[in-house]
Amino acid sequence: MLAALSHSARVKRFCLLVLTALLPVAPLRAQSDDALPFLVQALAATDDVQAQFDILKGMADGLKGRRGVKAPAGWDAVATKLTAGGTTQVKDLVQQLSLVFGSASALADMRKQMLDAKAPAAQRLSALEALVAAKDAGLAESLRQLLKEPALRGAALRGLAAYDDAKTPPAILALLPALSPAEKRDALGTLASRLSFARPLVAALVAGQLAAKDLPADLVRQIRNYEQADLSAALDKHWGTSRASSADIQAQTVRYKALLTAANAPKPDVSKGRAVFAKTCGQCHTLYGVGGKVGPDITGSNRADLDYLLHNILDPNAEIPNDYRTWNLDTKDDRSISGVMARQDATTVTIVTPSESLTIARSDIARLKQSELSMMPEGLLQALPEDEVRNLIAYLRGKEQVPLP
Numbered sequence: 001m002l003a004a005l006s007h008s009a010r011v012k013r014f015c016l017l018v019l020t021a022l023l024p025v026a027p028l029r030a031q032s033d034d035a036l037p038f039l040v041q042a043l044a045a046t047d048d049v050q051a052q053f054d055i056l057k058g059m060a061d062g063l064k065g066r067r068g069v070k071a072p073a074g075w076d077a078v079a080t081k082l083t084a085g086g087t088t089q090v091k092d093l094v095q096q097l098s099l100v101f102g103s104a105s106a107l108a109d110m111r112k113q114m115l116d117a118k119a120p121a122a123q124r125l126s127a128l129e130a131l132v133a134a135k136d137a138g139l140a141e142s143l144r145q146l147l148k149e150p151a152l153r154g155a156a157l158r159g160l161a162a163y164d165d166a167k168t169p170p171a172i173l174a175l176l177p178a179l180s181p182a183e184k185r186d187a188l189g190t191l192a193s194r195l196s197f198a199r200p201l202v203a204a205l206v207a208g209q210l211a212a213k214d215l216p217a218d219l220v221r222q223i224r225n226y227e228q229a230d231l232s233a234a235l236d237k238h239w240g241t242s243r244a245s246s247a248d249i250q251a252q253t254v255r256y257k258a259l260l261t262a263a264n265a266p267k268p269d270v271s272k273g274r275a276v277f278a279k280t281c282g283q284c285h286t287l288y289g290v291g292g293k294v295g296p297d298i299t300g301s302n303r304a305d306l307d308y309l310l311h312n313i314l315d316p317n318a319e320i321p322n323d324y325r326t327w328n329l330d331t332k333d334d335r336s337i338s339g340v341m342a343r344q345d346a347t348t349v350t351i352v353t354p355s356e357s358l359t360i361a362r363s364d365i366a367r368l369k370q371s372e373l374s375m376m377p378e379g380l381l382q383a384l385p386e387d388e389v390r391n392l393i394a395y396l397r398g399k400e401q402v403p404l405p
Helices: 009-022 035-045 049-062 075-085 088-100 104-115 121-133 139-146 150-162 168-178 181-191 195-206 217-224 229-238 246-261 270-280 306-314 386-396
Strands: 325-331 336-344 348-352 357-361 365-374
Touching: 035 049, 035 075, 049 088, 075 088, 088 104, 088 121, 104 121, 104 139, 121 139, 121 150, 139 150, 139 168, 150 168, 150 181, 168 181, 168 195, 181 195, 195 217, 195 229, 217 229, 217 336, 246 306, 246 386, 270 386, 306 386, 325 348, 336 357
Parallel strands: none
Antiparallel strands: 325 336, 325 365, 336 348, 348 357
């Protein structure tokens, strides 16, 4: 194939695109890195910018979640060539791959780029994410400093989950009141990701520094998975119970149906209901083209039927498609991740959570187990005030999108 590259630009482009299209499917995602030298030769043989990007992107996607991979023969020369004359996107990919190959100079360059306030935000974000993926040991302090920068705050909040650092929970909790809804979700997700972080989080709930309605039910379940009696008791008292019996669910159904159909009930505000949806449901579900991809798109479901809606909200574990069962993953450095399985192969596992998609090397996994429970937790409504329940259900039963308040 490489000999054909010199015949014409068209043939060269075709061969490289075929090569790149095949890359993520088998060679790199499977057991073998044998394709890497071949791809490096292809990079050395072409000056086609798009082809360079395609090959590098395929390599980066195939190696996602891995660290300490042996650099293929010829990589240093190709990296030098592309760094000197490539586009910004190509240079970023070269640095990311050099990190995967264990380059100390790439690590230093990425740190410098991430902290450069004058650099474009997109480049700084790319560097931040690459350093987190590479598990740069000294990154936690820098990430806490980046919590001051709105453009990088969300990624910094998520990245801090990778580091068991005692300074992180107080730093996040102090910032919590000033965060946007999306940032608050990232912050709480990080605080629930480790037992050592979950204890200060629950203490903040007990002390009244965090309102129960602001702690999502799926994160409550994640904290309960640590099986710590004191944490579970505190959650029962200050948040509520998250597992209901059949009788409890029946009683809740009667209660909420009465609340929602009362003749003298205040008129719901559908726009405010959309805001409640964004906070409680939109991390996982898409409605009218807006929302997350962890759970099913509910735009076409039987939402107008109140009985159907309450059944699915109050008893989400009654009927669970296999694709939406929860997977619980514990890493060897004591991080806990809960989400749906997006992909797994011999070297990596990709879990999608309400906040992000995480690819973890199997060599970093201490435990991986599928739960019998849905990703959608019980208790979603019980933490909401009655007016928010009315507004949310009215929005869910609506026939069209409405503006946010």
